Amino acid sequence: MPERPEHKPALADKATVEGSGIRLEPLPEGHLLHVIGAFDGDSLANALPTAGLATSTVRAAGYQQWYITGEESLPPSRIALLADHLKGRGFVSDQSHGRIRIALSGPRAADLLAQGTAVDLDAAAFPIGQSAVTLFGHVSVQLTRTQAARFELTVLRSFAEDLYEMLEHAAAT
Amino acid sequence: MASLISCPHCGVRPKEEFTIRGDASLARPTGDADAGVWYDYVYLRDNPKGRHKEYWHHSSGCRRWLIVERDTVSHAVHTVSDAALAKLGGAA
Numbered sequence: 001m002p003e004r005p006e007h008k009p010a011l012a013d014k015a016t017v018e019g020s021g022i023r024l025e026p027l028p029e030g031h032l033l034h035v036i037g038a039f040d041g042d043s044l045a046n047a048l049p050t051a052g053l054a055t056s057t058v059r060a061a062g063y064q065q066w067y068i069t070g071e072e073s074l075p076p077s078r079i080a081l082l083a084d085h086l087k088g089r090g091f092v093s094d095q096s097h098g099r100i101r102i103a104l105s106g107p108r109a110a111d112l113l114a115q116g117t118a119v120d121l122d123a124a125a126f127p128i129g130q131s132a133v134t135l136f137g138h139v140s141v142q143l144t145r146t147q148a149a150r151f152e153l154t155v156l157r158s159f160a161e162d163l164y165e166m167l168e169h170a171a172a173t
Numbered sequence: 174m175a176s177l178i179s180c181p182h183c184g185v186r187p188k189e190e191f192t193i194r195g196d197a198s199l200a201r202p203t204g205d206a207d208a209g210v211w212y213d214y215v216y217l218r219d220n221p222k223g224r225h226k227e228y229w230h231h232s233s234g235c236r237r238w239l240i241v242e243r244d245t246v247s248h249a250v251h252t253v254s255d256a257a258l259a260k261l262g263g264a265a
Contacts, residue, residue, distance in 0.1 A: 062234065120185075
């Protein structure tokens with residue numbers, strides 16, 4: 001039997017960075033489901049407990065698009081449950097292995113992000129729970145404010161290391 | 174070139190997040206149209222002074238095609254609408 005490639009987290013070699021007023025950490029590669037459909041984000045969030053995803057969060061990712069994320073790795077049967085629930089209204093695409101999440105927190109987090117993105121990060125314009133698909137430098141990211149001083153960046157897997165190093169560098173200066 | 178585009182889905186973003194395709198008012202000729210008509214459609218473009226409608230793609234954002242009406246002299250952006258939704262609604 002041929003050897004099968006072993007899954008290795010994209011940021012397995014990266015450590016959490018703690019600086020003055022900043023904390024940068026790779027998040028577990030749990031689940032990340034891309035949902036496309038003609039409904040609103042609230043009705044999608046309400047559908048999650050029925051599909052067994054009560055602890056997952058919904059993030060807007062553009063016109064009629066969302067990402068459902070969580071720390072837990074999901075077997076195909078659990079994803080199929082959600083797909084069945086949305087049948088006829090929306091589509092689910094599993095992106096768990098394709099996109100990586102990075103958390104940035106602390107009083108300096110917004111200032112550090114402002115170095116790379118044009119999104120207005122003022123709490124009034126970008127409150128907790130708000131998401132934006134944007135650029136960080138030249139890298140496409142989805143930026144979410146999860147707490148007052150905590151953000152998550154979702155990035156394509158092949159850009160994860162580069163983005164992490166960019167943030168490490170910014171955190172150190 | 175306008176430096177800020179107000180995406181109807183994402184809000185105000187810098188032009189670096191977008192790619193531009195060109196004139197949004199061109200009508201594609203039918204397949205059996207005269208070669209001269211096709212030549213004009215493919216190769217000839219107006220270079221308007223003032224208000225102009227263009228297709229812009231929010232490639233690093235929501236990935237929707239937009240119709241941006243901007244002034245080629247002042248760079249002011251007048252209107253931005255979602256191209257597909259505008260088409261469904263019958264107005265560009």
